[in-house]
Amino acid sequence: MEEIRIENLTKDFDGFLAVDDVSLSINSGELFSFLGPSGCGKTTLLRMIAGFEIPAKGKILIGNTDITDLPPYKRQVNTIFQNYSLFPHMTVFDNVAFGLRIRKTPKLQIIERVKEMLSLVKMEDQANKYPDQISGGQKQRIAIVRALINQPKVLLLDEPLAALDLKLRQHMLIELMNIHDAVGITFIYVTHDQGEAMSISDRVAVMNHGKIVQSGPPDDIYERPASIFSAYFIGETNLITGEVIGIEENYVQLKCPDGAGNSLELDSTFNFPPYLGQELTLSLRPEKIAISRSKPRYQDDINVLKGTIEDILYLGSHTQYIVRVGALKFRVFSQHKRVYFDDKALDWDEPVWLFWHDTDSWLINQIPENVLSFNELADGGVNHYQRSSKRPYQA
Numbered sequence: 001m002e003e004i005r006i007e008n009l010t011k012d013f014d015g016f017l018a019v020d021d022v023s024l025s026i027n028s029g030e031l032f033s034f035l036g037p038s039g040c041g042k043t044t045l046l047r048m049i050a051g052f053e054i055p056a057k058g059k060i061l062i063g064n065t066d067i068t069d070l071p072p073y074k075r076q077v078n079t080i081f082q083n084y085s086l087f088p089h090m091t092v093f094d095n096v097a098f099g100l101r102i103r104k105t106p107k108l109q110i111i112e113r114v115k116e117m118l119s120l121v122k123m124e125d126q127a128n129k130y131p132d133q134i135s136g137g138q139k140q141r142i143a144i145v146r147a148l149i150n151q152p153k154v155l156l157l158d159e160p161l162a163a164l165d166l167k168l169r170q171h172m173l174i175e176l177m178n179i180h181d182a183v184g185i186t187f188i189y190v191t192h193d194q195g196e197a198m199s200i201s202d203r204v205a206v207m208n209h210g211k212i213v214q215s216g217p218p219d220d221i222y223e224r225p226a227s228i229f230s231a232y233f234i235g236e237t238n239l240i241t242g243e244v245i246g247i248e249e250n251y252v253q254l255k256c257p258d259g260a261g262n263s264l265e266l267d268s269t270f271n272f273p274p275y276l277g278q279e280l281t282l283s284l285r286p287e288k289i290a291i292s293r294s295k296p297r298y299q300d301d302i303n304v305l306k307g308t309i310e311d312i313l314y315l316g317s318h319t320q321y322i323v324r325v326g327a328l329k330f331r332v333f334s335q336h337k338r339v340y341f342d343d344k345a346l347d348w349d350e351p352v353w354l355f356w357h358d359t360d361s362w363l364i365n366q367i368p369e370n371v372l373s374f375n376e377l378a379d380g381g382v383n384h385y386q387r388s389s390k391r392p393y394q395a
Contacts, residue, residue, distance in 0.1 A: 002063030003028050004049070004154060004186060009058035011044055018044040019055070020210035026188065027202075031180050033189040035197040036207035037233070042190045045207075046156050049188065050079045062153055078147035079156040082163055084139045086131040092118070092142055093127040099150045117145035120182060121175070137168045141175065148183055157189045161196065173200050194234050198222065206230050222285075226271070228366050231283040238284040238330050240264070241367050244274050252363060254282055256305075257327050264303050267358040272365045281364040286331040288360040291321055291346065295353045304355045305330075309348055321346065323354060330354060 004026040011019040019041045026032045034042035047053040049060055051072035060068045067075050086095050096117055100110045118124045121141040126134055134142070140160060147155055157176075161169045177200055180187050191197050197204050198218040205215040206229070214226040225231035228239060245263060246253030252274055254264045264282065274280060290296075296304060307325035321332040332354060334346075346352060 002065075002153065004188075005059075005061040006045075006049075007059040007061070009045065009048060009060065010056050011041075011048060011053060012056055017210050019048070021058075022210070022212055023058075024205060024212060024215060026186060028186055029184050030202045031177070031187045031189065031200060033191060033197040033201040033204045034207055035191055035194065035204050035233075037192060040207040041210040042192075042207050043158055046079075046158055046188065046190045049154070050077055050156050051075050052079075076153040077156060078150065078152040078154075079158060080140075080143050080147050080160050082159045084131075084143045084163075086139055086142060086146075088131050091128050091130055092123065092134065095131070095142055096146045096149055098146065103150065113149055117149050120179065121145055135168075136164050137172055137175075140164070140172060144176070144179060148179075148185075152185065154186045154188060157187060159191055160189075161191075162193075169196070176200060198234070206233060208233075224271070224362055225283055225364060228281055228283075228364060228368060231281075231362075231364060236286050236331055236333075238286065238289075238328075239368070240282045240284065240328060241279060242282065244276055244278045244280060247274060247276060254280065254363075262305075264361070265301075265358045266361055266363060267301065268362065270363055274363065274365075279367045281367055282361050283364055284330075284356065284361040286320070286333040287318075287335075289330065289332045289354050289356045291323070291332045291334055292353050292355075293346070293350070296355045301358050302355050303358060303361075304353060306351065306353055309346060309350050309352055312346070312348060321352075323352060325354065 006022060006024050009019055009022045010017070022041075022045060034045060036042050044053060048055050051067070051070060055068065058068070059066055062076070067077075087098070090098070093114055096114045097110050100113060105113075114127075115124065118127055121144065123138060123141060126138060131139055131142075143160075161172050164172060173196060176187075189197070189200065201218055203216060204218050204221055205212045206221060207213065208229050214221055214230045221230060222234050225234065225237075231237045231239065240254070240256070242254040242256055242264070244252060245255045250267060250269055252266045252270070254266065256263060266282070295306075296302060305325045307323040307330065309321055310324050310329065311322040313320040313322075318333045318335045321334065323330045323332055
């Protein structure tokens, strides 16, 4: 197996820059994901690796072999699409065997290899069925092993689970990881679903406007976002813009916007040197914040703000609270767990305390173009929520 290198890759369509000077390396045997919103360039990038699109500039290499100008059938790269692309008139066995027959592989070898691949996805008993006789998840498994049977160096997966329902997608993610571990080749996965990318990938490249804005292990991107886009696109977050008013080694003090109470403190390693008077953005994940009627005891490593509950959303595993603190609104996730039965659930318009550890937030060397609370930065912010008529969850 060999490393994949993408060097200064660029692609435009009639003046629209779909992929903008992208460079990166993908390790051999890695499960690597491109993640981003629709139109960010991730599928165009995948199609250039596959050979379906020709770049305007740049190179694609597998090991020391430049494949930029090679036709798709000479690249030792196979692609799986969202719609499966199975032949409806062929049985499962014949669909899987198709690539070997094109290569004129001896019949006995075909039988042996197809049985091996069907065994990999636990579908030996489905060999004589046609695609319309099996489920969506089974079709996707057949598409995967059909792509793998010719032993490509790289398997490309373009939103392969988008057509499946939630439960089946979750099951297929585990199947994909097991298949990847079993065959050991490089998988490159394209998705707009953050949960898929976070759960399946060794590394993730977050894309926006044709560029990679951040790449790395999923936990690194989630816990240490490099930009406002990364912080907001990966999961949920609270973004607070403020002025640096104190610095001591890895300790930074950030002035809250007017009306939000006292300053905030951070104790963390930083990927840039902050300076006094600098405007920065703090990213704080909703699950990191505790919410209570009672003010916590003073600790010098805890940030504490007082606010009022504006909305409550029951989400099954947890409740989401929208809490106003001065000019800001905070999302807070409170996990459902067994508590004393006489505890009274938090209610709308109730005053509450929010608090979190000073290592649980992350500074971003960037401020929004329009310096407002995070809910006004993008669609889906808290200003888009309507007050629910349901009563809050009672633990």
